Amino acid sequence: MSIEVRKANFDDFSAFKMLWQFYQYHQSSFSLEDIDEQGKFYIDESYLEEVLRGQDECNAYIVLSEQLIVGFVTVEPTEIMGEEMPELSDIFILPKYRNQGIAQLVIELLMHTKEYNEWHVAVYRNDKNALSFWEKHFKQSNYSGVKKVKTSDSEEFHEFVVQNA
Template sequence: MKVELRPVPYAQKDLLSNLYQFYHYEFSPFTEEDMNEDGRFDANIDYFWEGDHRWNPFFIMLSGKIAGFAVVLFENLDTDPDPTHVIYDFMVLPKYRRTGVGSAAAKKALALFKADWAVAQMEKNTPAISFWRKVIGEFTGDAFKETYREDIKKFIQRFSTKSQTSA
């Protein structure tokens, strides 16, 4: 199994936008988001390519096929030269779940940047909470701190990859 992350160029924005429809559909039980009158979820991702260098979208590739996507956000790059990195969005297509593709892709994303990280999950999304606790625990040797933010109803794992030699 060869899992890779490939940066999403502007020319493939529509493809990523299509994948975001599945992402919003799957999240709708947690977000209670409705489709618009055109039968689509509102998913404007234009800003990923509009000169805001905080956004880093990647396709998750498995043997040359798109298996999902990940978006890494340099959260406070506009105010801090050493920004916290965030897995902003992450989705693996259902056919590839529970095969190791998601874990491999997540670890590759975390290994891309030497940084302080924060990864958050909605409290209602228990599969995501379990996934990220396991992945981050394996990736860091359980060297992470988790907090719960009542105001936003999210669990957040914080850790650093600044001192890691390689992952």
């Protein structure tokens, strides 16, 4: 299986916007968000446009398997406990492609870089599947440390600071 993670650009806007709808649908079971009168989840399209045009600090990536779009990931700068670090803020893999190691590979490609020593990961408190995935990932991957942290957002999220080996 050939997996590619490439930086998204404005040409990806339609696909990225649709993937974000699927992502919002998945999240709605714990975010409790409703759809609008057009049957869509709210998406700040102007923000997505800024991200894809490189006009925001958030970086979006398209995940491909055998050259087919299978998901996305976003990385943005954040400050946790007085330190600036990147946050792997969103990751979404289409259900058909889950349980094949794709998300694991994507995370390793992004987080195991020499550019950053620490990463922030936040998981919705009620997303038991995502929490289970991350806990398994932390045990199987080669990190020098994973520390659960509490911030002002910790009521809504499980938050971790991950240190590269």
